[in-house]
Amino acid sequence: MKSVLVLYYSQSGQLGEILTNLVSPLYNDSNCSVTIHQIEPEEPYSFPWDKKEFLQVFPESYLQIPRPNKPIPDDIKNKKYDLIIFGYTVWYLSPSIPINSFLKGDDAKVLLNNTPLITVNGSRNMWVLTQEKIKRLLVDCKAELVGNIAFVDRHWNHVSVITIVHWMIGGKKTKYLGVFPKPGVSDKDINEAGKFGVIIKKHLFQKSFEHMQEELVNDGAVRIKPFLIRSDKSGNHIFSKWSAHIYKVGLKSPEKRVKWLNFFEYYLQFAIWVFVPIVFIIFLLTYLPFYARIKKDIKYYQSTRLR
Ligand SMILES: Cc1cc2nc3c(=O)[nH]c(=O)nc-3n(C[C@H](O)[C@H](O)[C@H](O)COP(=O)(O)O)c2cc1C
Known part of the structure; x- marks a missing residue:
């Protein structure tokens, strides 16, 4: 059993x-x-x-x-x-x-x-x-x-x-x-x-x-869609800065936390609708030179290994 x-x-x-x-x-x-x-x-x-x-x-x-x-x-x-x-x-x-x-x-x-x-x-x-x-x-x-x-x-x-x-x-x-x-x-x-x-x-x-x-x-x-790996990496970079700042501000003032969360929301909208499409165009333009690296990344993220 x-x-x-x-x-x-x-x-x-x-x-x-x-x-x-x-x-x-x-x-x-x-x-x-x-x-x-x-x-x-x-x-x-x-x-x-x-x-x-x-x-x-x-x-x-x-x-x-x-x-x-x-x-x-x-x-x-x-x-x-x-x-x-x-x-x-x-x-x-x-x-x-x-x-x-x-x-x-x-x-x-x-x-x-x-x-x-x-x-x-x-x-x-x-x-x-x-x-x-x-x-x-x-x-x-x-x-x-x-x-x-x-x-x-x-x-x-x-x-x-x-x-x-x-x-x-x-x-x-x-x-x-x-x-x-x-x-x-x-x-x-x-x-x-x-x-x-x-x-x-x-x-x-x-x-x-x-x-x-x-x-x-x-x-x-x-x-796995390779562009989403790139977006995930950029997103993590940006989120690490925003989250640390908002958390720190919020420990002293809940009102300021709300204010910064509102800024973050505007930023997120900008990132999704302006920044991500630009990154996508750059991704397409650099697809061929990075092809081997992209293939390797896909294989890795499909696996259970930890680098
Ligand atoms: C607050 C919040 C943030 C989320 N962020 C992401 C995200 O970063 N990436 C993603 O692929 N899905 C994200 N999702 C979607 C969730 O992963 C999930 O698909 C959705 O909440 C449905 O899950 P459920 O089974 O709990 O209802 C988010 C959902 C919530 C509620």
């Missing part, structure tokens, strides 16, 4: 749905016991988001400052698992606060220690550097990262920016104005998530995860 634990945090339920489908081949196997547990912050984040709250979580998300979660129940915590499937979402190019808080807490040190783990992310599309942050936190927990699957919105980047705001602030995963595509991960990708569960199950019972990631990647588990 194999025992599998699915741990995740999801607000809208999208990631929960992805994971339920993904583990269905394991769930339906009588030789497998699957436990699913959702990480819960002590003070929940409201969904749909209030626009101000959406901005308020920026500094702490990016700086990876933890906030308390409810403890993992003892009956889940005190068991040893053959595999952990760890579902996370991205907030401001970093692990969402509940996920970061879990990985930095004592429960994770107990649960994840010396256990094979597969990360599954359900984000808009900019997750590659967040995965690097997750990898480092997993090293601290002595977890053994054996796989990664990324579920993203596959529409054009700027379209997904518009539609995700409609979803996060409005609360409904519907077509904005009736003309934009549905936000988030497509129904097709969500419905077909079980195909990855089949691969995972095979390796779980073979008692070796050695070539599992290659198989998952060949089946489309990690599709």
Whole structure:
């Protein structure tokens, strides 16, 4: 009998749905016991988001400052698992606060220690550097990262920016104005998530995860658009400055924090609609000279290695 634990945090339920489908081949196997547990912050984040709250979580998300979660129940915590499937979402190019808080807490040190783990992310599309942050936190927990699957919105980047705001602030995963595509991960990708569960199950019972990631990647588990790597890197550079400043100002004056968050919002709009297209043109112009480097980067971010 194999025992599998699915741990995740999801607000809208999208990631929960992805994971339920993904583990269905394991769930339906009588030789497998699957436990699913959702990480819960002590003070929940409201969904749909209030626009101000959406901005308020920026500094702490990016700086990876933890906030308390409810403890993992003892009956889940005190068991040893053959595999952990760890579902996370991205907030401001970093692990969402509940996920970061879990990985930095004592429960994770107990649960994840010396256990094979597969990360599954359900984000808009900019997750590659967040995965690097997750990898480092997993090293601290002595977890053994054996796989990664990324579920993203596959529409054009700027379209997904518009539609995700409609979803996060409005609360409904519907077509904005009736003309934009549905936000988030497509129904097709969500419905077909079980195909990855089949691969995972095979390796779980073979008692070796050695070539599992290659198989998952060949089946489309990690599709990377190279421009998004470049955007993620630039975004991290810029966010590190803004978040540190806003956090520091906020410690002395909550009013000034709000003021700076408003500046940040204007800056973000400028960056998305002016700066990113310029970087995109430069990226296209320099694509050929950097081709070998881009290929190498894609291979690396599709893997479970940590540089
Ligand atoms: C505050 C906030 C910031 C986000 N920042 C990012 C981001 O930087 N990159 C990204 O790909 N998705 C980002 N997202 C989208 C989430 O990763 C995720 O796809 C979405 O919140 C749905 O997740 P759910 O399963 O928790 O409902 C953000 C969402 C929120 C709420």
